[in-house]
Amino acid sequence: VNYYLQNIQTKAHLNAFVEVYTESALEQAARVDEKIASGKAGRLAGMVIGIKDVLVYKDHESNASSRILKGFISQYTATAIQRLIDEDAIIIGRLNCDEFGMGSSNENSVHGKVLNAADESRVPGGSSGGSAVAVQANLCTVSLGTDTGGSVRQPAAFTGLVGIKPTYSRVSRWGLIAYASSFDTIGVFSRNVRDNALVMEIMAGPDNFDSTASRKPVPKYSELLHFDKRVKVAYLKETIESPALQKEIKENTLSVLERLKEEGHEVEEVDFPLLKYVLPTYYILTTAEASSNLSRYDGVKYGYRSPNAHNLESMYKKTRSEGFGEEVKRRIMLGTFVLSASYYDAYFTKAQKVRRLIKEFTENLLNKYDYILLPTTPSTAFKFGEHSNDPVAMYLEDLFTVQASVSGVPALSLPNGKDHQGLPIGLQVMANSFKEAELYAFGNYLM
Numbered sequence: 450v451n452y453y454l455q456n457i458q459t460k461a462h463l464n465a466f467v468e469v470y471t472e473s474a475l476e477q478a479a480r481v482d483e484k485i486a487s488g489k490a491g492r493l494a495g496m497v498i499g500i501k502d503v504l505v506y507k508d509h510e511s512n513a514s515s516r517i518l519k520g521f522i523s524q525y526t527a528t529a530i531q532r533l534i535d536e537d538a539i540i541i542g543r544l545n546c547d548e549f550g551m552g553s554s555n556e557n558s559v560h561g562k563v564l565n566a567a568d569e570s571r572v573p574g575g576s577s578g579g580s581a582v583a584v585q586a587n588l589c590t591v592s593l594g595t596d597t598g599g600s601v602r603q604p605a606a607f608t609g610l611v612g613i614k615p616t617y618s619r620v621s622r623w624g625l626i627a628y629a630s631s632f633d634t635i636g637v638f639s640r641n642v643r644d645n646a647l648v649m650e651i652m653a654g655p656d657n658f659d660s661t662a663s664r665k666p667v668p669k670y671s672e673l674l675h676f677d678k679r680v681k682v683a684y685l686k687e688t689i690e691s692p693a694l695q696k697e698i699k700e701n702t703l704s705v706l707e708r709l710k711e712e713g714h715e716v717e718e719v720d721f722p723l724l725k726y727v728l729p730t731y732y733i734l735t736t737a738e739a740s741s742n743l744s745r746y747d748g749v750k751y752g753y754r755s756p757n758a759h760n761l762e763s764m765y766k767k768t769r770s771e772g773f774g775e776e777v778k779r780r781i782m783l784g785t786f787v788l789s790a791s792y793y794d795a796y797f798t799k800a801q802k803v804r805r806l807i808k809e810f811t812e813n814l815l816n817k818y819d820y821i822l823l824p825t826t827p828s829t830a831f832k833f834g835e836h837s838n839d840p841v842a843m844y845l846e847d848l849f850t851v852q853a854s855v856s857g858v859p860a861l862s863l864p865n866g867k868d869h870q871g872l873p874i875g876l877q878v879m880a881n882s883f884k885e886a887e888l889y890a891f892g893n894y895l896m
């Protein structure tokens with residue numbers, strides 16, 4: 450803990466942490482030391498973990514990196530965090546992110562931007578940018594992020610880390626500040642596959658506080674990393690041939706496919722004609738869900754209340770106008786529009802139908818093949834400001850990550866070399882729902 454506290458201080462300019470729990474982390478550490486001495490330590494004894502600012506932790510502040518939640522102190526702890534603490538992990542602090550998880554560059558945060566430690570003039574990715582940089586820069590061992598449409602995988606790719614989005618419903622969402630409830634998942638950033646698998650197996654599983662959490666038993670992922678079989682791998686023609694794909698990312702992805710063939714695996718190219726519908730489907734459905742989820746921030750129940758209001762209605766309006774950032778407002782308006790009576794069928798219902806098609810296509814493919822391989826992102830980390838005036842260009846960053854989110858299947862991002870500027874490249878592996886064990890074992894083999 451002292452080692453990390455020191456690093457957090459020297460790397461403070463990266464702006465990964467928005468709050469460091471110095472005292473409570475040292476207290477937890479002392480308690481864990483005693484437990485280790487008496488031979489009663491949990492499975493995460495001494496693992497130092499940072500948490501994204503969209504997860505709640507009893508008696509601690511959480512803001513979702515939004516002004517509207519300024520001063521909000523939670524009365525309870527997210528299930529995912531509680532399970533880590535119960536196994537003697539040490540929670541070292543709260544990590545910067547895009548406001549309510551909305552963004553791909555961590556530039557939409559009330560706490561300011563986070564710098565990528567590989568090149569400080571570039572974004573760390575988003576929305577879990579702080580979680581990525583905290584592990585990248587050695588400010589903690591492992592961190593928690595959330596992934597609704599790529600927010601763990603894309604920043605993991607931009608910082609050279611392992612990042613997982615588990616199957617939807619694998620980890621309880623109790624204590625996760627909602628963005629789009631039918632997409633939100635809690636994921637893990639780490640340097641290696643084993644730490645990631647261990648943390649995931651402890652967080653995952655049924656929870657009486659979240660009726661949507663799956664009741665399927667959780668395998669011990671970290672003990673199932675051995676991999677010695679021949680597998681069938683598909684790659685999607687439309688992703689590898691996408692004009693948006695950076696040349697070196699294409700090359701590195703193709704060379705992994707080549708290696709797999711050489712090692713005796715079956716590798717096949719598959720058509721994915723629905724690729725062009727994946728992003729619009731994702732953005733229609735997530736903005737719709739966000740507009741509904743974020744209606745609870747009205748100045749009455751949580752955090753910020755405008756001091757400039759003179760009656761109830763102006764209190765709502767002013768609190769929300771002053772409390773939400775630009776991107777969040779854009780999404781609330783878009784989501785409200787697609788849910789409005791006159792447009793509901795044209796957009797929301799249509800997008801639900803397309804979601805089903807994408808999900809069925811993906812699941813069918815994953816019944817035929819063990820894994821789908823694709824790049825995590827079309828480009829490596831971009832410069833600050835490069836996309837911030839063009840929301841659609843920013844949304845295009847999520848082109849390859851949203852398929853797993855729309856379908857609910859798990860996906861893992863692994864480091865896959867660097868481009869000519871020394872910027873990390875990510876490789877993404879998808880498997881069918883609840884196949885995290887297979888995903889981790891294959892990921893470990895690929896690394």
Ligand code: GLN
Pocket residue numbers: 549550551552553575576595596597598599600601628735847
């Ligand atoms: N960049 C995507 C978005 O803005 C994904 C965010 C996320 O996964 N939380 O919606």
